[in-house]
Amino acid sequence: MSTPVLELSGISKTFGAVRALSDVDFQVGEGEVVALLGDNGAGKSTLVKVISGAHPADSGGVITWDGKPVSIGTPADAQRLGIATIYQDLALCDNLDIVGNLFLGNEKLHFPGTLDEVEMESRARELLDSLSVRIPNLRVPVASLSGGQRQIIAIARSLLGQPRVVMLDEPTAALGVAQTAQVLDLIERLRDKGLGVLLISHNMADVRAVADRAMVLRLGRNAGDFPIADTSYEEIVAAITGAADNPVSRRSERTGASALATEDK
């Protein structure tokens, strides 16, 4: 695989008496989609928050960017490095149109303080075209968009900062089948553009469809790192639950159900 852009080793994070992450290693390379898997409470969101600077890690671990050690203490640090985070609860303003949302807080201006709408709309069109996102009218309020389109706008917005690593925390959790496919298509395009993608998802079908590697966390510790192509569904589930004999395998033996069933959220 390519050289990792972002590499974490020995990362720990405690919240009071709760040790959410202990001694965790993680890396993601250019043009690589890494799925971060684990049961509820395994520490996935906490790891994302450590990387995004929302909750800096405890001292002791090492974070390297392009092989050089860096420290991420605030969200601004992460953004400056080139890390973009798209949270589950989308940070969009329903009443603003697509262009307004894409450039929110980052508006293009001509005279002091006045908006350059033409420039922003052209740039928005270029950006969405480059992602092969088809939205006919960029001047409709995002309230009128579907869930998948809204997720796509949120992702596209994070790309304006020219990040090299994008982290998505359950981007498809609230979406239907067709809309999920739209978002997964977009994730593949991010990979094709050479971005590193960290994807949290509970949906094994999604993970198998787009991820190159699966990194499993269990009770805040590393519990396996698998190349998706040569790993079976059962192996990953075993790593997530911590046993070969687990509720999911027992159930599939009992019912003979397809191995590609979706784990419940």
Add this chain to the structure above:
Amino acid sequence: MTQQTPVSKAPGRGGAESVAPKRDPRLLATVASPKGWLDAFKRALRGGDLGALPVVIGLILIAVVFQSANDRFLSPQNLSNLTVQIAAIGLMTTGVIMVLLLGEIDLSIGSVAGLAAAALAVLAVKQGVSEWVAIALAVGLGLLVGLVHGFIFAKLGVPAFVVTLAGLLGWQGLHLYLMGADGTINTSPSGTIALLTQTYFVSFMGWAIAVLALGLYVVSVFLVERRRRLAGLPYKPLTGVLFRAALLAVPILGGVWVLNQYKGVPLAFLIFVGFVVALDLILRKTRYGRMVYAVGGNAEAARRAGINVDLIRISVFGIASALAALGGVMLTSRNFAASVSTGGGEELMMAIAAAVIGGTSLFGGRGNAYSALLGGLVLGAIASGLLLLQMNTSVRFMITAGVLLVAVILDSLSRRGRKTHARGGA
């Protein structure tokens, strides 16, 4: 639930994608012809995006009803008086609109207007301060009061309606205190304060202002559309721009023509319209305006986008109170006096009602500056018409309440419509 997600796994991902066309074929183009405009209008109607249409229809209806009941209603004198009468509350409404866009409410604007009137009269009459300076100080006092409201709301987290409810009471108290033993302080009938509502422009000036405004509108819209065309974006052709300008010219030139048949365009009305236009430009064209809408739409999203939400909130409350104070100055000007009752009556209710009737949502994030003008005209026309018919305040309050209720119901329905729309769709 089993969720097998179909994903295209074509070899050579991405590369095979055809280049997206500049203009999406699904985008319904507005054809530059009367039929094209009619179709666009029908589409807007079906989408529930009525804009100013209900208010304009309401205004026409009001005009027809009152004119048939009393033919003095549409006389130049009555219409001229109407425009002066709505200016004071109209200025307060422009401030209210800013606060409503944030999704908040300001209950103190009537008291702030009264306080500004009292401060103005005390400074100009009792302290002998020059009237210009007194006006500036009164508006400055309003700004200060609003910044205090905004600070307590934004920084200390007290709900805006509670902060401004305290303001409603407290500033009225200060107002009464400033007035002291005098129930009324008369201002000079010929000074700067009085001139604010006693000045009318000669015909030529009225026409010049109207033509200049229309010219600026056409040129600026044309330049923007040309840039859009050169940038390969969807644009309105020149005929479309001229058609809109013609639609706008009817009320503007017609208004000047009617007002010129009496004393000319009143300064007070021009000040009001000037503030409405300025606020509209600020809201639509500046980064500050964009931030106001963003905070009103989703404060958390605005914060994450790096917007200083507290600063926006504090500044909006400051502007709203400054405009309320300016309304208080206008009230003083029109009555040649400040009294203990200035701003203490229906002003608050009417200013908020005008904003909502004009089309600004109570739920935040939706609305525009022109609601102040349209809503003010509706309420002013109802008041003026009922006065001509010698109906008293009781009837006016009931009718105004009915109109307000219709406006709020339309607001709630359109909000619900958008929500269901957002949930559906592919």
